[in-house]
Amino acid sequence: MMEQLQSAAEEWSFLKKLGFRFFFTLFVLFVLFYPNGFFPYFDYLFEIYIQPFRSLIPWIGTHILHTTNEAAAHPTGSGDTLYDWVTLFFISMLSVAVTIVWSIVPTNRKNYNVLYYWLTVLVRYYLAFTMLTYGFYKVFKLQFPFPSSGTLMEPYGNSSPMRLAWTFMGFSKGYNYFTGFGEVFSGVFLLFRRTKTMGALLSLVVAANVMAINYCFDVPVKLLSTTLVVMSLFLLAKDLQRLLQFLVLNTTAAPADIATPTFKKPWINKALVVVKYGTILFIFVTYIYQGSEALSQYGDDAPKPALYGIYTTEQFVKNKDTLTPLATDSLYWHKLIVGSYGYATVMAMNDSLHAYVFETDTAAKKITMYTDADTTNKSILQYSQMNNTLQLNGIWQHDTVSIKMQQFPLQNFRLINRGFHWVSEYPFNK
Structure with missing residues (x-):
């Protein structure tokens, strides 16, 4: 089995255990219900296990929340559909229920250091791959195309707030590079334990800016962007005291505890390293290949129609x-x-x-x-x-x-x- 972390003797308070149980359940459920392409080809597995919930979620909306419209799953390009919000309600209530049951069951466990470590790994990789996805879309300038001929003819007053934001972002290739590389760098930093704090700080700034745009320009990705901010704050919570000492109080901050649980059999640890770096390489090759291919179809350099x-x-x-x-x-x-x-x-x-x-x-x-x-x-x-x-x-x-x-x-x-x-x-x- 796994060897314990150095701080295994530390005993957590009841409130700390309670908070961990809730966020552990919530984050795991969120990743399962909103994979967001966090790993290539994971969507195929998602389509298998999500099927029963596509009937349950609308039922919850109709019979428990009494929504006016049916919360049916349908692809619209929006991440803030009624189905998505009812799903968030469902996993939040399920997280509360699991936390209650988990807290009632007798246990002599002093802390959840090992489980906390693996939760941070899950959150880091989900946040990292999401940042990398959006970052490469901006670097290849696929998310925000240059204003089309129709957009150029449209009066400001007739534009929706979202179209105005898309026009602003799409106009400048340089600004796409600036924001895109910010997301890419934050994703890269999050992939490694030694730089995860830097990655979480950078992702917090980037995700907060995206969240502000989504709220202020009515872009329907409010749910995901807010979650990315919460995940960034979660990753920073452990280092909050150190960050305050270094950035605010101007005093010496102790080194971060980056100890990791290991398996007693060395070959398992070596295999995990191979899987990690193999996955990272696969992700980067996939993003770069897909971005390059999409440039010829959707990017600013894609061929225009004959009479464009x-x-x-x-x-x-x-x-x-x-x-x-x-x-x-x-x-x-x-x-x-x-x-x-x-x-x-x-x-x-x-x-x-x-x-x-x-x-x-x-x-x-x-x-x-x-x-x-x-x-x-x-x-x-x-x-x-x-x-x-x-x-x-x-x-x-x-x-x-x-x-x-x-x-x-x-x-x-x-x-x-x-x-x-x-x-x-x-x-x-x-």
């Missing part, structure tokens, strides 16, 4: 009648905004926006447009492009149209052409 950009209408002919561009007209195209991922937006003269699936056949010089709500009603337009002029001819909503458009150079946007300046005589806040 913003086009302003110069002439709109409907059924052989040339329409006058009136400010109240909801039919006349004022602008066509072609974005990535097969979508485009038509801005009418009255500034109303209409989103369409936008399929381009470059060989046949043909565009097919339709809405997600009605995939059967499709409009087909032939296109020709010369220099910056785009000509569209065909059927649009059962009418024959001929539309002549002029492409708007994206470099004309101040956000893009302003650039960087070491010397500024006056603030350029426009």
